[in-house]
Structures are given as structure tokens and as C-alpha cells.
Amino acid sequence: MSGSWEVVIGLEIHAQLATKSKIFSGASTAYGAEPNTQACLVDLGYPGVLPVLNAEVVRMATKFGLAVNATVAKRSVFARKNYFYPDLPKGYQISQYELPIVEHGELFIVDADGNHKRIGITRAHLEEDAGKSIHEGLAKSSGIDLNRAGTPLLEIVSEPDLRSAKDAVAYMRKIHTLVRYLGISDGNMQEGSFRCDANVSVRPRGQEELGTRTEIKNLNSFRFVEKAINFEIDRQIEVIEDGGKVVQETRLYDSDKDETRPMRSKEEANDYRYFPDPDLLPVEIDAAYIEAVRESLPELPDAKQQRFAAEYGLKTDDAAILVSTRALADYFEAVVAATDASAQIVANWVIGDLIGALKRGGAGIEASNISAAELAGLLDRIADNTISGKIAKEVFEAMWAGEGSAAEIIDAKGLKQITDSSAIEAIVDQVIEANPGQVAEYKSGKEKLIGFFVGKVMKETGGKANPGQVNAILKDKLK
Numbered sequence: 314m315s316g317s318w319e320v321v322i323g324l325e326i327h328a329q330l331a332t333k334s335k336i337f338s339g340a341s342t343a344y345g346a347e348p349n350t351q352a353c354l355v356d357l358g359y360p361g362v363l364p365v366l367n368a369e370v371v372r373m374a375t376k377f378g379l380a381v382n383a384t385v386a387k388r389s390v391f392a393r394k395n396y397f398y399p400d401l402p403k404g405y406q407i408s409q410y411e412l413p414i415v416e417h418g419e420l421f422i423v424d425a426d427g428n429h430k431r432i433g434i435t436r437a438h439l440e441e442d443a444g445k446s447i448h449e450g451l452a453k454s455s456g457i458d459l460n461r462a463g464t465p466l467l468e469i470v471s472e473p474d475l476r477s478a479k480d481a482v483a484y485m486r487k488i489h490t491l492v493r494y495l496g497i498s499d500g501n502m503q504e505g506s507f508r509c510d511a512n513v514s515v516r517p518r519g520q521e522e523l524g525t526r527t528e529i530k531n532l533n534s535f536r537f538v539e540k541a542i543n544f545e546i547d548r549q550i551e552v553i554e555d556g557g558k559v560v561q562e563t564r565l566y567d568s569d570k571d572e573t574r575p576m577r578s579k580e581e582a583n584d585y586r587y588f589p590d591p592d593l594l595p596v597e598i599d600a601a602y603i604e605a606v607r608e609s610l611p612e613l614p615d616a617k618q619q620r621f622a623a624e625y626g627l628k629t630d631d632a633a634i635l636v637s638t639r640a641l642a643d644y645f646e647a648v649v650a651a652t653d654a655s656a657q658i659v660a661n662w663v664i665g666d667l668i669g670a671l672k673r674g675g676a677g678i679e680a681s682n683i684s685a686a687e688l689a690g691l692l693d694r695i696a697d698n699t700i701s702g703k704i705a706k707e708v709f710e711a712m713w714a715g716e717g718s719a720a721e722i723i724d725a726k727g728l729k730q731i732t733d734s735s736a737i738e739a740i741v742d743q744v745i746e747a748n749p750g751q752v753a754e755y756k757s758g759k760e761k762l763i764g765f766f767v768g769k770v771m772k773e774t775g776g777k778a779n780p781g782q783v784n785a786i787l788k789d790k791l792k
Contacts, residue, residue, distance in 0.1 A: 316518070317517060317518055318515045318516070318517065318518060318550055319476065319515065319516055319517070319518045319519075319520070320476055320477060320513070320514075320515055320546050321473045321475075321476070321513075321514045321515070321516065321523055321524065321526075322473065322475035322476070322477075322478075322480070322481050322511060322512065322513055322514075322542060323470070323471050323472060323473040323474075323475065323511075323512040324469075324470075324471045324475065324481055324484060324485060324509050324510070324511055324512070325468060325469070325470050325471075325509060325510040325511075325512070326468070326469040326470075326471075326485060326488050326507070326508075326509040327442075327466050327467075327468050327469075327507070327508050327509065327510075328466065328467045328468075328469065328488070328492045328497070328498040328500070328506070328507055329342075329442070329464055329465065329466055329498055329499075329505070329506040329507070330369075330370050330373050330374075330465040330466065330467055330497055330498055331373070331496065331497055331498050331499055332367055332369045332370060332373075332465055334367060335355075335356065335367065335441070335463035335464055335465060336364075336366070336367050336370050336407075336439065336440075336441050336463055336464070336465035336466075337355055337364030337365060337366060337367070337407065337441060337463055337593075338353050338355035338356055338364070338365070338463050339353065340352060340353040340355070340356055340463060342464050342465070344501075344504045344506075345504075346460055348447075348456070348458035348459075348460060349457075349458060349459050349460065350460065351460040352444075352459035352460055352462055352463070355463065356402070356459060356462040356463040357402050357459060357462070358402030358403035358404070363592050364407065364590075364592055364593055366391075366593060366596065367465060370439055370465045370467075371414070371439075371596060371598065372606060373467065373495075373497035374414045374415060374437060374439055374467055374497075375414070375415075375598070375602070375603060375606045376495050376497055376606055376609070376610060377415060377437055377467060377469075377491075377492065377495060377497060378414065378415035378418065378437060379603070379606060379607050379610060380491060380494075380495055380610060380613055381415075381418035381419060381420055381434050381437075381491070382418055382419055383415045383416060383417055383418030383419075383434060383437070384415070384416050384417050384418075385414065385415060385598075385603050386412060386413065386414050386415070386416065387597065387598055387599060387600075387603075388412065388595050388596070388597050389409055389412045389413055389414040389438075389439075389595065389596045390409065390410075390411065390412040390589050390595045390596070391407050391408070391409055391439075391589070391590045391593045391596070392407070392408060392409060392410040392411070392587045392588060392589050392590055393405040393406070393407060393408075393587065393588055393589075393590050394406045394407075394408045394410070394440075394585045394587055395585055395586045395587075396584075396585055398443065399446060399455070399457055400443045400444035400445055400446050400457050400458075400459065400462070401443045401444070401462075402444070402459065402462060406440060406441060406443060407440065407441050407590055407593070408438060408439075408440035408441070408468075409438035409439055409440065410438075410587045411587075412595075413436045413437065413438035413439075414437070414438060414439055414596065415434075415436060415437035415438070416435070416436045416437075417433075417434070417435075417436075418433070418434035418437070419431055419432065419433055419434060420432050420434060420484065420487055420488065420491075421487075421615070422480065422483040422484050422487055423483060424476075424477075424479075424480050424483065425477050425479040425480055425483075430474075430480070431474070432471055432472065432474045432475065432484050433471065433472030433474050434469060434470070434471055434472070435470045435471065435472050436470050437467055437468065437469045437470070438467070438468055438470075439465065439466070439467060439468075440465075440466050440468055441462070441463045441464065441465065441466065442461045442462065442463065442464040442465075442466050443461065443462060444457055444458055444459035444460070444461055444462040445457070445458045445459075445460075445461055461505070467492075467497070467498070469488060471484065473512070473514075473523065478538070478539040478540075478542035478543045478546070479539065481511060481538060481539070481542055482535050482538055482539050485509060485535060485538060486535060487614075489507055490614050490637060490638070491613070491614060492507070493638060493639070494611055494613060494614055494638075494639050495610070495611070496611075502533050502534055503533075505533065507533075508531055508532060508533040509532050509538065510528050510529065510530050510531065510532070511528070511529045511532060511538060511541065511542055511545075512526045512527070512528050513526060513527055513528075513529065513542055513545045513546060513549070514526035514527070514549070514559070515546060515549045515550055515553070515559075524549070524559065525558070525559040525560070525561050526559075526561060527545060527549070527559065527560075527561065527562055527563070527564050527573075528562075528563045528564065529541050529542070529545060529563075529564050529565070529566055529573055530563055530564070530565055530576060531565070532566060537566060537568055540566070540568075540571055541566035541573055544566075544571060544572055544573055545564070545573050548573065560578075561578070562575055562576070562577065562578050563575075563576045563577050563578070564576055611639065614636050614637075617636045617642055618632045618633055618636045619632075621635060621636060621642075621645075625649065625656035625657070625660075626656065626657065627656060627657060627660055628657075628660075631657075631660045631661075631664060634664050634668075635660060635663065635664070638677070638678065640677065640678045640679055641663075641678045644663065644678050644681070644685050645659060645660065645663050647685035647686070647689075648662075648663065648685045648688050648689045648692070651685060651686055651689035651690075652688075652689035652690075652692045652693050652696070653692075653693055653696045653697075654689075654692040654693065654695065654696050658692065658695075659688075659692065662688065662691075662692065662709075663688075666706070666709050667681065667683065667688065670682070670709075670713050682712070682713045682714075682715065683709075683712050683713060687712060687718060687719070690718055690719045690720065691705060691708060691709060691712065691719040692705075693719075694708075694719050694720070694723060698730055698779055699723060699729055699730055700723060700728055700729065700730050701730055701776065701777075701778075701779065701780055702780075703776055703780075704728050704730065704776055704777065707726075707728070708722050708723060708728065711726070728777065729777070730777050730778070730779050734782060734786070737770070737774075737778050737779070737782055737783060737786055738786055738790075740770055740773050740774060740778070741766075741770055741783070741786050741787055741790055742790070743773070744766055744769045744770050744773065745766070745787075745790060745791070747769075748765075748766070748769070751765055751766070752791065755791055756791065763784070763787060763788065763791075766787050766791070767780065767783055767784060767787065770783050770787070771783065
């Protein structure tokens with residue numbers, strides 16, 4: 314980024330709430346149904362039908378507000394946001410405008426320079442989703458699928474506190490982790506459950522006044538968010554440095570061409586002619602309700618990360634990875650509780666071997682082929698010297714392939730470690746006798762050759778000799 318320009322970014326994140334039915338109707342929110350099979354008369358905007366608020370969305374929004382240290386409004390109001398689009402049957406969207414349910418929150422990220430940075434959350438409000446226009450496979454027309462119409466959304470609006478595309482991704486990831494921890498959204502970006510609009514502007518460094526912003530709509534992956542914002546930053550700087558002016562507009566990101574392109578001129582609030590929805594009463598909740606929701610909050614990611622570092626002595630980066638999902642954190646703690654191995658050794662295996670195996674299969678921890686108890690059993694076999702750490706890697710792969718427990722695989726494959734000192738000594742003597750030149754070099758001061766001798770002994774024993782004993786016996790014999 315040019316040193317003479319400062320980037321200003323704000324994100325509007327849309328998290329689909331994990332309710333079974335829609336925000337104002339009883340229609341299902343399940344993903345993947347045939348087009349227009351999950352849209353009832355309310356969703357279709359038929360005359361005379363009335364919306365009824367789903368109480369669960371209020372509880373979920375309250376959970377989010379409390380989790381980000383925001384003010385949860387005891388009185389919030391739904392409004393009609395008027396605009397015409399083919400996938401909006403009523404001709405308006407029910408949203409919250411002047412009185413949202415959540416305001417003035419905060420979240421902390423680690424920015425691109427490794428610093429902890431506070432990102433303000435302006436508001437989070439409830440609204441219904443629109444339907445979906447379908448163009449693929451329809452040569453001269455567009456299709457409309459209204460299954461999503463009325464799906465509950467929580468729109469989370471940040472302050473313009475982000476200063477780089479990487480910061481924007483870090484913030485978005487943090488929100489993604491949080492809504493999943495809270496159980497209020499599945500965060501499935503492929504299914505459209507979590508997406509964002511990015512507001513981007515640039516200004517000369519040191520200038521207080523904000524530059525003209527553009528909005529990039531419907532970004533549905535962390536990678537696209539970073540690429541789209543970086544393209545838009547470069548585009549705006551080029552426009553200004555060439556003597557032009559940035560136009561306030563809504564743009565779309567084309568991932569195939571890695572560029573943004575104009576979609577429409579940017580609307581202002583008055584373009585939507587907001588007014589309170591006459592069919593919905595204000596939402597009123599009291600302090601007792603808010604406190605009851607507060608008591609239901611789980612241990613949140615930041616608190617869990619700090620506890621993992623303090624209680625288990627984990628490295629900061631390792632703790633951050635382990636708390637990335639509740640399921641992964643729970644798995645780690647279950648292994649720690651079931652094994653004599655240290656917490657850091659457990660962390661090393663979970664982060665390295667287990668997550669590596671999951672990534673190869675494109676799965677999450679919930680789909681692990683090895684349970685927490687089974688991994689603990691493997692680590693116990695290392696701790697009691699039944700097998701070495703190297704052999705344990707082979708056992709892990711066999712466990713992942715479904716060949717049995719660690720104990721069963723060790724027995725079936727004859728992998729038990731050799732710990733008989735006299736047996737190891739005999740092999741060490743053979744190796745020393747067979748390599749007189751290297752022995753002489755070692756004795757002349759080339760002590761790094763110890764690795765050569767260890768390798769030879771391990772080869773002779775098929776990797777089954779206890780490495781610690783091999784090292785100790787070799788050093789004693791080579792004095």
C-alpha cells in the first residue's frame with residue numbers, strides 16, 4: 314500500500330440465524346429444498362397475511378449483543394425498507410432502522426502488525442432475507458427461488474475502524490467464530506449463511522475527513538473478501554492519482570477476473586423510505602430476560618484462549634488454533650483429561666496430525682475418525698514407552714484408516730518398542746564395530762556424528778529401539 318494513502322474499511326456482516334422456522338412465518342429454513350417449496354403465504358407477500366415474530370431470533374440477537382459487550386435495547390422496532398426487486402415479493406423488506414436491538418459493541422482482533430486492536434460494532438439488527446434470482450441454465454430469462462425469503466438474519470455493522478484487507482478478514486473470522494460458539498448461526502458460507510458487504514474508501518494519510526466509499530456486495534468467502542478489498546483499494550487510488558473522483562456506488566466482485574465492477578449507484582437511507590412496520594409491535598424485553606440470556610452464554614473464544622494458555626501452559630498461537638471452534642476445544646480438553654501426556658504434547662498432536670488428517674479429507678473435527686479417548690490411548694502408549702513418537706505416527710495413520718485402537722495395531726504389527734538395555738547394547742556394539750572410521754571422527758571432536766550412529770541402530774531395530782536409551786548407550790560406549 315502506498316505510504317501516502319490510508320485505507321478505511323467497514324464491514325456489514327449478514328449471519329443467518331439458526332432457527333428452524335423463518336423470522337415472521339412458520340416456513341422451514343432448511344437448506345437445499347426444491348425451489349419455492351419452503352415459501353408460505355407470508356413469505357410470498359400475499360394480501361391480508363400478517364407477520365408473527367419468531368421469539369428465538371430475539372434471544373439469539375441478545376446473546377450476540379452480550380457477547381460483544383454491547384447495549385441490548387429493551388425496546389426495538391421493526392421498519393419497512395422499501396425497494397423493488399423481483400425476489401422481494403412484498404416490495405419491502407422488514408428490518409430494523411432507528412431502534413435496533415443491539416448497539417455500541419466491540420471486538421478485539423490481532424491486526425496485520427501483530428497488535429491487539431479494538432474494532433467498534435455500531436449495531437446489530439434483525440431483518441428478513443430476500444429470495445434469490447437464478448440466471449444459470451436459463452438462456453433468456455431469470456428464475457426466482459423464494460425459499461430464502463423471510464429467513465432470519467442478524468446484520469452486524471462495524472465502525473470504519475479497519476485499515477487493511479487483512480484486518481477485515483481477521484475481524485470477519487472473529488465474528489464467524491463467535492456466532493458459531495454462541496450457537497446462533499452455523500456460519501456455512503457455501504450455503505449463504507454467512508456473508509458480508511465491504512465499505513471501502515481511501516484518504517490521504519493524516520486527513521480526518523473520510524474519502525468517498527464504495528460498497529462491495531455479497532462476499533461469501535474470507536479469500537474473496539481480502540482479494541476484493543485489495544482490488545478496490547488499488548482501483549480507488551489509481552482513479553484519484555489520475556485526477557478522477559471516486560463515485561459512491563455499489564459494486565460486485567468477479568472472482569474469475571479478480572476485479573470489482575459497478576452494480577448500481579449507492580442508495581441512501583431516504584431512498585428506502587423507512588417507516589415503522591404497522592403490522593409488528595415494538596419488541597420489548599426486560600432486565601430479567603437479558604440476565605437469563607447472559608447466564609446461558611458459553612465460555613467465549615477469547616476467554617477460553619486465555620484459560621488454555623494459563624491452565625495448560627500452551628503457546629499463544631496453539632491456544633488460538635485450538636479455540637477456533639467449540640468442538641475442537643472440547644476435543645482437546647477431552648484428550649487432556651484422558652491421558653497422562655502433557656497438554657502441550659496433546660496440542661501438538663491435535664494441531665499437527667489430527668487437523669492435518671481432517672484437512673486431507675475436507676472435514677471438521679466432528680467427522681474425526683479418531684475419538685478423543687482413542688487419541689489419548691495412543692499418547693499413553695508413547696508416555697509409557699510402549700512405542701516411540703516416530704512409530705506413533707505410523708500407528709496414528711492406521712487408526713485413521715480404521716484398523717483398530719492403538720493397542721490393537723501395536724500388537725498386530727509387532728510395533729512394541731525395544732527397551733531391553735542388553736538387547737540395545739548388543740546392536741550398538743555391532744554398529745560401532747562396523748563403522749570404525751566414523752568412530753574415530755566422533756572421538757576427534759565431531760560429536761554431531763551421534764545422529765549417524767543413532768540412525769544405524771534404529772535401522773537395525775526397525776525403528777523399535779527406545780531413542781533415549783539408544784542415545785545414552787551410544788554416548789557411553791563412544792567415550
